Amino acid sequence: MQVEVSLTVNGKLYKQNVEPRMLLVQFLRDELRLTGTHIGCDTSSCGACTVLLDGKALKSCTMLAVQANGKSVKTIEGMAENGALHPLQEGFHQEHGLQCGFCTPGMIMTAADLLSHNPSPNEHEIREALEGNFCRCTGYHNIVKSVQYAANKMQAS
Amino acid sequence: MTLIGTSVKRVEDKRFITGKGRYTDDIVLPQMTFAYFVRSPYAHANIKSVDISSASEMDGVVKIYTGKDIAESGINGVPCGWQVDFKNGDTMKEPPHPLLVADKVRHAGDAVAVVIAETYAQAKDAAESVMVDYEVLPAVVNAKAATQEGAPLVHEDAPNNLCFDWELGNPKAEVDAAIEGSHHVTTLDFINQRVIPNAIEPRSAIGHFEGHNDRYTLYTTSQNPHLTRLLMCAFVLGIPEHKVRVVSPDVGGGFGSKIFHYIEEALVTWASKQIGRPIKWTAERSESFVTDAHGRDHVTKAEMGFDKDGKITALRVKTYANLGAYLSTFAPAVPTWLHGTLLQGLYTTPLIHIDLEAVFTHTTAVDAYRGAGRPEATYLLERLLDTAALEMGTDPAELRLKNFIQPFDGVTQEGYQTQVALQYDSGNYHEVLHKALKMVGYEDFRAEQKAARENGKLLGIGFSTYIEACGIAPSAVVGSLGARAGLYESAQVRVQPTGKVSVFTGAHSHGQGHETTFAQVVADKFGIPLEDVEIVHGDSESVAFGMGTYGSRSLAVGGSAIVKSIEKVLEKGAKIAAHKLECSAEDLEYAGGKWTVKGTDKSISFGDISLTAYVPHDYPTGVEPGLDFSSFYDPTNFTYPFGAHIAIVEVDKDTGKVTLKRFIAVDDVGNVINPMIVDGQIHGGVAQGIGQALFEGTIYDESGQLLNASYMDYVMPRADDLPNFEVDRTVTPCPHNPLGVKGAGEAGCIGATPAVVNAVMDALTPYGIHDIEMPVTSQKVWNVINGN
Structure with a gap:
């Protein structure tokens, strides 16, 4: 079964069909190929997958991609603006x-x-x-x- | 311009801070499949049957292999790279470690089958449907217990679970007599607990066979890609090495655990050919916990004798070293030649003997973890020194200064010959301790401690003065000690026609900053801008050969190989320059990026000579075109960094919580190329050393379950557990390599652990106890304070 998810990542709107069990971090890495967000554990303990969700830090392995529907995500790839490092x-x-x-x-x-x-x-x-x-x-x-x-x-x- | 010795910002940072790093799990290949391993939940069990019938029918499953398939394929297990013999000369027990086991599992996490599917989720789903019927057997997890009569056997052909026994040092009878005759003897019975390296990037491997040219590519999280290729091709799969490329791209930390050749690497490489598609495997963290090689795990009794003046008379050690269920790549070397040989420490101890039993247990394999043997030796010595000072009522710093080997530079004065095989290259041990004592304000601290005690507060100070053997290693020496590999390093320096320089090194950077440090050396020696140099590593296709990065060897061995190639470039460049400047090469000097005729202003630049070498129209006869040299550097000795670490802790009486108030580290790693990077290496090592002292340690139950196999259960230092570190250094150059460097990667981890435990013991002096087993948790301390 696939479910449609629509969310903004680094200012760009994405609409895609995903498995309901897909984690947000898997969506970022595997679907959008934003591999700067990493996976270091299975237990939301390491923080390697942290992104900003509507401006707040979130371990993206703690959320399903479908739960991020309608939200705005910023990853490490979106931190530098106009070629200038954050x-x-x-x-x-x-x-x-x-x-x-x-x-x-x-x-x-x-x-x-x-x-x-x-x-x-x-x-x-x-x-x-x-x-x-x-x-x-x-x-x-x-x-x-x-x-x-x-x-x-x-x-x- | 001089770059050597300056804190150049790292050139590799850009990709990491922008999310552009390329780690193995980031790589996607066309038609790629995913592997998920079926692993034993039991530590010791007979496999009665493996039923893959329902799993094979599941969505997306491409192929399932079991131990039986592997046994029938004729593939060998992963080999051990170091042989240590029994005292009686018999060869160590070396049981096979198959890629998948067919008959019996020997540790929780042992691989029984692998499912390959279209997606990762499908592979994992199907793996859960592989039905394995186990007959559970009793297990043994403690090394000493495993040697006792009646203990369950890990391998039938290893009686008493003994892999080998071993001794080193002076004749045991002499050491025994000296201990018996000593004025004072300090004895410690302790466990140097098993810890897990826990690089934050889980291990990962992608096998990719391409049929059109019969070539294999393995992408893997390795500190050591060339050795992985050699071991996998020659010993496991029996495939031609020249048809195999191993790429170790960005690697997210290793700390030893990614040195070794693992079953998963060979399996995805082999299976990729079978199914005709690439296969990726990436460990889950819980899988990493039970399959990455662990570190330490010694059960030790150590006795140190002193005369009435406090001079050490002898050291006697008995250790049981846990090797786990299978022999990992370098496992036999760690408790022996990397541990027994360091028992001289910084001291003039005239008589030393170690007796060791290396033991199989139903646990994950143990191998080198940051420091590898040297932290165990240092812990043993430094705990003995502080305990002895406490027992004899002397000052622990004074006791050390009294017993230190006198300074020697290794040039005008000879190296120091230890009682345990090694000859130290150069050292000034008094200086590091004096400097650390000054930094800590020792006299003031003792006054502060006294006042604190009167106010009911528990403050403690702990010392650790250590030495390590790095720059691993002279090939002939390690060969005579059982290494099945040489431990030289290679480097190719390719000057491009435009004067830009590509350097291909066999060392592998997974955090150490080689792309910066090595480039500093090259840019400095050639007198060219740093940005004109690129360091290439981690790909067997571009780098001729390499022995990888571990044992703090990269700069001492790999850097020396680069220097050799630089010298060859400059020598040939001088011949070309002499032709162009119409003089003899002897009349030239090289500085500031150009060859100049001595005493004149006639010169020619590095760039001009580079171009001439590739466009050899006006060119010396008998000289080949091109400017590209390879070198191999085989060191003549180990290097011997040393240092003094001091920890100050406060213990909360009500909760037993230990707070690390200050940590002072004065290290001597020889010459320093990039102080910023060296300090960073010390910080990280110290944090891991503190981790072992206060937080970390595996907890196995009697049945062989690793109870804390997750980041929720295995405690590692977090940002709010640690203070800022106070680091400084002294510089005693290495006399036997061209850069004078000794290595800095492991120093912090070796020195820190006993300093912290000693500080806790010092704080707890009013309670009259001399030892608490690591990790020194609040609970253990609270129990001591409350007389439990």
């Missing part, structure tokens, strides 16, 4: 906030949610906000600095 993307680069890069898209999307409601978080608030996202490479030290970099840059502009 301050978070820039921050992760400047502060060496990534190594293997696998958790990075999810980290950036989670941090984007944080900065949208707390534009100048302190270290503790950043660590609390990111505690749903695993990184096995960096020990989080430089990820915290990356988010601070972005916050400073966004505050300044």
Whole structure:
């Protein structure tokens, strides 16, 4: 059985027929080929699949594609605008906030949610906000600095 | 312009921060099918029957293979790459590890069948309908218990579940006598618990056979694509190596677990030919938990003797090392040549003996995990040192300084010959500890701790001063120790006609930043812009050969191979330049991207010579066109990074919660090419080391079930569990490789674990206990505080 789903991803409207059991993350990766959103676990624990759903961070493995019907999704591929990196993307680069890069898209999307409601978080608030996202490479030290970099840059502009 | 030693931002970042990374599971091939494995829910069981009849009828199913099919196909199991012999000279027990088992399962997660279908969901649906009739048998999971009389056998031809026994060091009788005669002996009986590497990217493999030219391509999440190709072609499938391409694209972390050749890689490669279509397999996380090679898992008794002045007299170790149900690729080397050989530590201990039994159990295979043997050795030594200081009423820092080997540079002073085979290359151990003590403000801390105790607060400080053996490894040496591979590295430096440079390295980057660090070396040596250099890795089609990345070897071994090729380019370039400048090559010097006639302003640029080499009209006789050189570098010794780590913790009396207040790491990894990247490697290693100390560890029940096989149950450090780290370094160059580098990938993970546990023990001094088994959870600490 297939069900029609219609949603906006990175500003573009998609209408497609999907299996009702298809997860949003599978829809993004397999149907739209937006493979920047990753799958790291089966239990919504790792955060590698985090996207923004109507502006709020969501682990896209916790939602069926059909549940996202009518909603607006932003993925890592939609963060840079007009060729300019988002301050978070820039921050992760400047502060060496990534190594293997696998958790990075999810980290950036989670941090984007944080900065949208707390534009100048302190270290503790950043660590609390990111505690749903695993990184096995960096020990989080430089990820915290990356988010601070972005916050400073966004505050300044 | 100098790039070496500067924190150049990483060139690989761009694709990762924009979602353009290309990991194995991101790859889609035309006509691709999907594989899902049927795995045993039991740790030990006879397979009475496997019924695929209803599953075969299900929607989308293309093919199902069982263990019987594999047995009848004549395919071998995955091989072990390292042989260790019994003390009596007998060869280790090396039972087969078939791609799918036919008769008996030996750990929960053992693969029994595989379903290949049009979609992933269809494969998974059908796998649930494969009916396997198991006769469940008793299992054993603890290494020491497995050696006892009457324990269930994992393999019938391995009595007492012994894979091999092994010893190293001074004659045991001498060590025994020295321990007996010591003024003080500190003894620890402990388990270095099993942990799971848990790279966030699950393993994945795509097999693709193309009939028009009889070629196979395997895309795989490997730290080690060339070795995977060699093992798979020569030992498992018996297919011609030159007809097989192995690509390891972007890989989302490895930490050891992606070094090894796994059954799934061989199976999708083989089956792709059978069905004539590409096959993708990607592990689910719960599958990763029971099939990725695990790390550590030692049961150890360690005794260290001291004389009345606090000098170490002897070290005696007995260890049972758990290898799991099958021998993973490098498993036998980890508890032996990567563990026993590090028991000298930084100390002048005159007598050392280790006795080891390597044991099969009904658990997932154990192999190298970040540090691989060296964290186990360091944990053993550093826990003994802090415990001894506590018992003898001396200061743990003083006790270390008193026992350290004196500084030696390995150039004017000889390397340090240990009692356990290795010869250290260079070191200055006092300096790292002095620097760390200064950073932590040691004297002030002790005063603060005293005041805190008077106010009922539990503050503790823990030390760890470690050494590791990296830059793996001199091929002849490891060959004599049982390695079935050489451990050199290859590099090709291809200067293009326009002066741009492509470098093909056998090392593999899965987070380490080789595309930046290696390019810094090349750009610096040639005096050209960084953006004129590209580093290519991870594809057997473009890279001639390689031994991959693990053991902190990439720069020390792979980087040295690159330097060799650079030197060949410059030597040939000088011949061409001499012709153009009408002088002899000896009259030229190379700097700033050009050859200059010494003492003149006559020069010719790198770009001009590159073009001349490919357009050889006005060209020296007897010199071949082109500017493209390959090299293999085989190191003459291991490298020996070292460092001092200090942890400060606070223990909450009411809850037992351990809070890591500060973590100081002073590491000496030799010369540093990119400080930013090295610091990042230390951070990540420290986090994993802290993970083992406080959070991580497998929980097997008696029947062999891994009870915490998910991210909801297996606890790893999250952002709010860790502090910012305070890192610094000293620089003692490696005397035996051209870059003077030692390696930084594992240092943090080796040093951190005992520092944290020592800090907790220091905090709990008022309770008079000397040890808590890792992970040191709130519950365990609370029980100690409450006298349970």
